[in-house]
Amino acid sequence: ETGVTQSPTHLIKTRGQQVTLRCSSQSGHNTVSWYQQALGQGPQFIFQYYREEENGRGNFPPRFSGLQFPNYSSELNVNALELDDSALYLCASSRMGGNTEAFFGQGTRLTVV
Amino acid sequence: GQQLNQSPQSMFIQEGEDVSMNCTSSSIFNTWLWYKQEPGEGPVLLIALYKAGELTSNGRLTAQFGITRKDSFLNISASIPSDVGIYFCAGQEMQGAQKLVFGQGTRLTINP
Numbered sequence: 600e601t602g603v604t605q606s607p608t609h610l611i612k613t614r615g616q617q618v619t620l621r622c623s624s625q626s627g628h629n630t631v632s633w634y635q636q637a638l639g640q641g642p643q644f645i646f647q648y649y650r651e652e653e654n655g656r657g658n659f660p661p662r663f664s665g666l667q668f669p670n671y672s673s674e675l676n677v678n679a680l681e682l683d684d685s686a687l688y689l690c691a692s693s694r695m696g697g698n699t700e701a702f703f704g705q706g707t708r709l710t711v712v
Numbered sequence: 713g714q715q716l717n718q719s720p721q722s723m724f725i726q727e728g729e730d731v732s733m734n735c736t737s738s739s740i741f742n743t744w745l746w747y748k749q750e751p752g753e754g755p756v757l758l759i760a761l762y763k764a765g766e767l768t769s770n771g772r773l774t775a776q777f778g779i780t781r782k783d784s785f786l787n788i789s790a791s792i793p794s795d796v797g798i799y800f801c802a803g804q805e806m807q808g809a810q811k812l813v814f815g816q817g818t819r820l821t822i823n824p
Contacts, residue, residue: 603754605754632811634812639817640715640817641715641718641814641815641817642800642812643814647810647811649809654809655808655809655811656809693810700745701757701804701812703747703754705754708752
């Protein structure tokens with residue numbers, strides 16, 4: 600077990616709605632990255648949070664946004680949900696700098712109908 | 713989005729056989745990571761490689777960081793039923809967000 604926890608584990612939303620996913624990072628880690636994994640694909644980088652600020656972003660539209668809190672936990676918010684947003688959303692926890700490995704949570708399975 | 717070229721996409725083997733899979737990239741990475749993912753779970757880190765040419769083992773698993781820094785392979789020896797799952801390689805960028813770029817995965821199925 601990695602110590603990275605995500606909630607909820609499963610979620611069903613309607614197209615156009617908004618969703619918030621949550622992640623608690625592993626003890627000693629100060630960086631949280633979010634990934635989207637479509638069925639049958641490898642995870643794709645959404646963005647990373649370090650020192651409570653966005654520290655890099657992948658090819659995702661602005662309706663994907665996030666937050667990091669002083670305790671290093673993080674939220675991923677998605678507005679105006681589309682059917683293609685259905686995926687497994689993964690949170691990865693790490694320490695910034697040097698040889699640092701990323702440890703993943705179990706993911707949140709989001710289904711948009 | 714950007715992805716690494718991982719092969720094979722799937723493998724069907726007999727228990728006890730050895731397994732080999734690899735990843736190639738057009739970009740240079742300073743770190744290569746290998747993960748295993750089982751249904752309904754997040755990826756679990758198996759091996760991390762930090763230096764070109766590095767060969768690292770974790771039990772029956774052995775992985776190498778290619779000399780060109782554009783490729784890596786993972787070998788599993790004497791496969792057992794619990795090795796079933798999807799294996800992903802990931803290259804880690806050292807600039808900016810140090811994001812992981814993943815391969816498409818290798819699905820391993822084992823016949824007992």
